[in-house]
Amino acid sequence: MKIFCLSLLLIIFLPLVIPATDNTNLVYKGCAKQDLSDPNGVYSSSLSAIFGALIQQSSKSKFYKTTSGSVSGLFQCRGDLSNVDCYTCVSRLPILMNKLCGKTVAARIQLLGCYMLYEVSGFAQISGMEMLYKTCGRSNAGNGFQERRDAAFSSLESVVGSGNGGFYTTSYENVYVLGQCQGDLGASDCGNCVKSAVQRAQVECGTSVSGQVYLHRCFVSYNYYANGHKDPYSSPSSSSSYSSSPSSSTSGSNPGRTVAIILGGAAGVGFIIVVLLIARKAMKKDDDY
Known part of the structure; x- marks a missing residue:
């Protein structure tokens, strides 16, 4: 009887698990061609220490940079992510790095909501302006689109980096733009x-x-x-996640839908309580025997 009750509870609670958001979807990977020579495990120990520190800091910061031995690393989350979402995103990166790049002298993995990189001392540096990846959606947005997009970009350029942490979102006539700089970049360099x-x-x-x-x-x-509404075919993969933020939302709230959700949730909780009481009585009877 106890087994039956536990199975019933599992059936009830499993559908309540909320699926992960697409902030952890892979955007691109960058892996150095040179393998990491580490016969004594020194680099591996330093890398493990860096990964641990970065994951720990991601629960309270959007950007963190650290060094262990001759290995340096950093992470950054998108500016509109909560601390919980940032931690969830960053905590997946070390495993992905090992899976996608193996042991190399440098690696960078970009997810929709965050990225992480590490480099062994002496690795060749690249310009901060170097393009690492780009993706574009379908064409033919209609007359006047480029003018609207460029107006939104102009607004972005005038504000990003000017004392706002290097993260900014804005919109102009249904064109939503977002920009973010690496956390340790100065205002001028960010601009x-x-x-x-x-x-x-x-x-x-x-x-x-x-x-x-x-x-x-x-x-x-x-x-x-x-x-003013999201076009599911407007961009490849899930790129729209970048431009979605509370400040750029154009859709109003739906009171009817909100009430329905609240009532549905209350009914679900009531049903669970009833089942728990039945299960408790059943287990008590079973114990009496």
Whole structure:
């Protein structure tokens, strides 16, 4: 009888598990071609220490950089993520790095909501303006689209890096844009990096209704939503997650739907309580025998 009750409870509670958001979807990976020579395990120990420190800090910070021995590493979460979502995103990166890159002298993994990188001392450095990855959605957004997108980009360029932590979102006539710089980049360098990324997006993506451009030290993203509503075909993969933020939302709340959710939740809780009481009585009877 006890086994039956436990099985029943599992059936009830399992559907209540909330699936992970797409913040942990892979965007791109960058793996050094040179393997890491580590016969004594020194680098592996340093790397493990770095991964542990980065994961720990991700529960209370959006950016953190550290060094252990001759290995340096950092992580950064998108500026609109909560501490919980940041931690969830970052905690997946070490496993992905090992799976996708193996043991190399440097690696960088970018997810939708965060990225992590590490480098062994002496690894060749690249410019902060170096383009690492870009993706563009479908073309033909209609007349006047490029003008609206460029107006949104101009607003982004005028604000990002100016004392706002290097993260900013804005919109102009249904074009939503987002920009973010690496956490330790100064305001001037951040502004220059974003301007470079914007220029790349304008050239590389042209009339595409969506685009993402990742430079070494910053990235920009834009999406065009026809009639102010999300167009599921406007961008590849899940790039729209970058431009979705509370400040750029255009849809109002739906009181009827909210009430329905509350009532449905209350009914579900009531049902669970009833089942728990029945299970408790059943187990008590079983114990009496």
